[in-house]
Amino acid sequence: MAHFEKANSIGEWLDQRLAVNTLKRVMQTEYWIPKDINFLWAMGMVLAATFGILLVSGIFLLMYYQPNIDTAFDSVNYTIMSEVGYGWLWRHIHGVGASIVFLIIYIHMFTGIYYGSYKKGRELIWLSGMGLFVAFSAEAFSGYMLPWGQMSYWAGMVITNLFSGGSLHADGLVEWIRGDYVPGQAFLSRFFMLHVLLIPLAIIGLIVLHFGTLRIPHVNNQEGEEFDYKEAAELYKAGKVKESKVIPFSPVFLSKDIFVMGVYFILFFYLVFYHFGFAMDPVNFDPADGLKTPAHIYPEWYFLWSYEILRPFPTDPGLIAFAFAQVIFFMLPFLDRSPNVAPASRRGAFKFWFWAMLIDMIVLTFMGKLPPEGIWSTIGLVAALAFFVLWIALPIITKTEKKL
Amino acid sequence: MANNTKGRRDFMGMALGGFTALGGIGALYAMKRSWDPLPSVKAAGFTTIDLAPAQDNVLITEKWRGKPIFILKQSKKMMSKVSDETKKRLIEINGAHYMVAVGLCTHLGCIPGYDPTDESFLCACHGGMYDATAEVTKAPPPRGLDIPPFKIEGTKLVLGETGPEYEQMLADGTTMPV
Numbered sequence: 001m002a003h004f005e006k007a008n009s010i011g012e013w014l015d016q017r018l019a020v021n022t023l024k025r026v027m028q029t030e031y032w033i034p035k036d037i038n039f040l041w042a043m044g045m046v047l048a049a050t051f052g053i054l055l056v057s058g059i060f061l062l063m064y065y066q067p068n069i070d071t072a073f074d075s076v077n078y079t080i081m082s083e084v085g086y087g088w089l090w091r092h093i094h095g096v097g098a099s100i101v102f103l104i105i106y107i108h109m110f111t112g113i114y115y116g117s118y119k120k121g122r123e124l125i126w127l128s129g130m131g132l133f134v135a136f137s138a139e140a141f142s143g144y145m146l147p148w149g150q151m152s153y154w155a156g157m158v159i160t161n162l163f164s165g166g167s168l169h170a171d172g173l174v175e176w177i178r179g180d181y182v183p184g185q186a187f188l189s190r191f192f193m194l195h196v197l198l199i200p201l202a203i204i205g206l207i208v209l210h211f212g213t214l215r216i217p218h219v220n221n222q223e224g225e226e227f228d229y230k231e232a233a234e235l236y237k238a239g240k241v242k243e244s245k246v247i248p249f250s251p252v253f254l255s256k257d258i259f260v261m262g263v264y265f266i267l268f269f270y271l272v273f274y275h276f277g278f279a280m281d282p283v284n285f286d287p288a289d290g291l292k293t294p295a296h297i298y299p300e301w302y303f304l305w306s307y308e309i310l311r312p313f314p315t316d317p318g319l320i321a322f323a324f325a326q327v328i329f330f331m332l333p334f335l336d337r338s339p340n341v342a343p344a345s346r347r348g349a350f351k352f353w354f355w356a357m358l359i360d361m362i363v364l365t366f367m368g369k370l371p372p373e374g375i376w377s378t379i380g381l382v383a384a385l386a387f388f389v390l391w392i393a394l395p396i397i398t399k400t401e402k403k404l
Numbered sequence: 405m406a407n408n409t410k411g412r413r414d415f416m417g418m419a420l421g422g423f424t425a426l427g428g429i430g431a432l433y434a435m436k437r438s439w440d441p442l443p444s445v446k447a448a449g450f451t452t453i454d455l456a457p458a459q460d461n462v463l464i465t466e467k468w469r470g471k472p473i474f475i476l477k478q479s480k481k482m483m484s485k486v487s488d489e490t491k492k493r494l495i496e497i498n499g500a501h502y503m504v505a506v507g508l509c510t511h512l513g514c515i516p517g518y519d520p521t522d523e524s525f526l527c528a529c530h531g532g533m534y535d536a537t538a539e540v541t542k543a544p545p546p547r548g549l550d551i552p553p554f555k556i557e558g559t560k561l562v563l564g565e566t567g568p569e570y571e572q573m574l575a576d577g578t579t580m581p582v
Contacts, residue, residue, distance in 0.1 A: 154514070158529075161513040167546065169580060176436075180445050182470035190439070291465060291472050293515040295528050311530060315511055315546045372531055 027215075028250035032233050034221035035245055041219065042260035043108040048207065049261055050101045050268075057093040058196070065146065067192035069185050072148040073287045089272075095279040096272045098140055102302035104264075105133060113332070114354055116341040117220035123333040124213040130330045132206045135199055140300065142195035148188060149284030154297050156183040156191075166316040182290055224341035296371060304368030305361045311372055312381040321384065328391050335391070338398035346404065349397040353390060360386050450564035452557075455502055461536075463518040465507060468552055468563040472507035472515055474525075474538065482523060482536050490537045492578045493548065495569065497559060504561065505538040505549035506582055516549075525549075551579040 007013035015021045033041075064084050066075040080087035109129070112118055118126035141159060145152045160183070164174045179186025218229060227245055235244035247253050271278075283294050299307050310322040340347055344354040360383055367380035451468040453475065458464055460479035465472050478486070478494060478501040486494070486501075494501040507515050514529035524541065525534040533542035538549035555567030573579050 158512045158514070171582065175441055176439055179439060179441050180470065181441070181449070184445070184470060186442065186445065290470050291467065291515070293528065297514060297529050314544050318544070 029248050030233065031215065031249035032229050032236070032246035033219055033249050033253040034225075034227075035247055036221040036223060036225065037219070038222060039260050040107065040111040042257045043104055043111060045254070045257040046261055046264050047101065047104050047108060049265075050097055050104060051203070051207070053093060054097045054101065055200070057090040057097065060087075060090040061094055062196060067146070067189050069148060069188055069288070072146060072188060076147040077285065092272050092276040092279075094143075096268065096276050098143060099279040099300065099302070100268060100271065101136065102140070102300075105136065106302070109133070109329075110354075110358060112220075113357075114344045115220050115222065116224055116336075116343070116347075118333045119336060119341055120339070121217040122213075122220065125210065125217070126333050127330060128206055128210040128213050132203065132210060133329075134326075135203045135206055137303070139195060139199045139203065140302070142191040142199060144300070145183075145188065145191040146195060147284060148288045149281075150286040150288055150292075150294050151281050151284040151297070153183055153288035153290065154294055155299060156187065158297055160187075162319065162322070166319045183288075220341065222343065224343065226341075298369055301365060301369070304366075305364035308364040308368035308380050309384045309387060311368070312377065312384050321388070325387065335394045336398045337395050338401040338403075340401060340404045342404055348401055350401060353394060353397060356386070357390050360390065450562060453561045453563065454559060455497060455500075455561060456559040458502065461520050461523065463520070468506075473552060473563065474503065474505050474507040474518070474549065476503040476518070476536060476538075477501070478503065478536060486537060490535070490539050492573065492576065493537045493539060493551065495554070495556070495561070497556060503537050504554065505551050507549065509545055510540070510547050510549060511545040547580070550582045552582055 004016055007016055011020070061080060064075060064080050064087065066072055076091070080091055082088075112126065112129070141155075145156050160174050160177050163177055164170050175181055178184070179190060229246065232245040236246055236248070241247075281300075286294075298304065306322060306325045309325045310318045312318075313321055336350075338347065338350065344351045363379065363383045364387065367376055367383060370376040370380075372380065449469045451466065451473075453466050453473070455475065455477075458475060458477040460477050461482065462477070464475040466475065467473065483501055491501075493503065493505075495504055496502075509516050509527040509529065509532055511527065511530055511532050514527050516525035516527040516532070516534060518525050523536040525538065527533070527545070530544050531542065532540065532545040534545070534549060535541050540546075540548050551570070551573055552563045553566045554570050555562045555565040556569060574581065
């Protein structure tokens with residue numbers, strides 16, 4: 001038995017048993033964040049808060065949702081929407097949250113790309129973040145199946161068909177994933193399980209890992225400046241707060257984060273209460289019908305760019321292009337051959353690469369929504385090809401980049 | 405540490421690791437099997453369709469294993485346009501020719517719509533087209549609509565069972581197993 005002194009306060013009692021003071025120091029009061037950052041650095045905590053809101057609204061939806069192909073549609077569109085007190089609120093929060101979380105993820109990603117926050121010791125931050133992106137994508141897709149409307153059914157059909165691998169014709173694999181020849185009860189039940197248990201568990205684990213990978217290399221700053229954290233921390237602790245280049249994570253940085261979150265949540269709840277329609281596809285208000293395809297099948301806006309990379313090509317090259325697009329962002333820290341950690345504006349050709357990539361993905365997103373006809377088809381094809389050209393060009397232009 | 409102790413520890417480590425790996429493989433197999441389609445789902449995979457009431461150039465849609473099945477009786481005029489190669493796709497019963505196919509686009513599984521005046525199918529998802537024998541005429545679909553396994557019994561077709569005519573289609577590459 002270890003020796004314990006009598007504690008004089010609850011704080012001391014907890015500290016003896018859990019080392020809460022050490023934890024607080026390592027993770028809050030002496031977790032140093034650079035001063036030279038802007039509001040884009042708050043997106044991580046905005047995402048964490050949005051995940052929290054999705055979790056809470058999901059718990060309430062889970063109390064009335066029925067994962068059965070005969071009752072799922074009505075349990076969402078009738079029971080939750082008209083019978084459950086404030087059921088509409090949870091549904092609209094959950095729908096809007098699922099859509100907006102991707103907007104913030106994309107802003108968070110492109111902030112990292114712009115400032116070079118994936119290099120020189122920060123590779124694992126990028127990789128765990130990409131893991132989160134994949135997990136959130138799977139979570140969004142599995143959740144989209146649950147209301148069992150026309151878009152749920154047909155998106156489920158089309159996306160699971162991707163696993164046949166085109167000419168590989170692996171129909172057995174597709175049927176195995178579905179548990180049936182077509183999406184049916186087995187399919188709905190297992191995607192329900194994935195949505196409410198397995199993927200959220202993975203997401204929580206990945207969030208912990210993502211935070212962990214950040215602790216040792218520290219957050220990047222606006223200039224990509226490398227400095228002595230020990231020295232800066234000593235200055236701060238000595239009371240020279242102005243001269244120091246750092247602030248503690250809590251309460252100083254977090255109070256800034258909470259301000260940004262405040263602004264964000266005003267917008268968020270404005271959407272929830274007044275403009276939730278963008279997150280609710282009208283086609284999905286028809287119950288699933290395996291004998292009637294909707295005129296246009298398109299994914300939610302956040303998948304459109306990769307969908308548009310699949311679409312202009314014949315089946316096999318299309319699938320290869322799609323697979324490439326899904327994994328290539330993982331490779332970013334290794335394809336960027338430049339040692340410079342600096343904002344893109346100071347990195348020569350990379351500046352143009354960054355904006356070209358951002359604009360290309362926006363163009364792909366718009367083309368993915370438009371019907372594949374005439375000029376839109378051509379623009380989509382060009383934008384898809386540009387995506388590949390940009391990734392092939394990245395190691396070359398960063399290799400020749402001047403060292404700052 | 406004495407040598408014999410080390411040997412004993414190594415042995416225990418390897419024995420534990422070995423049994424854990426075995427158990428892990430067993431668990432993975434059980435998990436894989438739990439995801440398999442249920443026997444009841446597989447057993448429900450047979451449908452009998454009577455082709456006698458079919459009319460020329462009128463599309464009939466039936467359901468087999470949850471998938472739509474297209475049946476299109478070819479008129480004399482339509483048959484005159486069919487080449488010997490695409491004729492292999494048709495099922496002949498008492499001199500009449502029928503197109504029978506799974507009504508899911510071979511690209512990504514949407515249901516194509518039939519236009520009887522144009523005598524062609526159009527898939528709205530990605531613009532693929534098929535002729536009246538369900539052979540592909542415009543990409544992206546990689547091949548014509550798949551023909552379900554069938555067995556001819558008089559004027560009836562049993563879908564899900566494999567008859568000699570279907571085996572012939574598989575053998576000469578007219579269709580793929582679905």
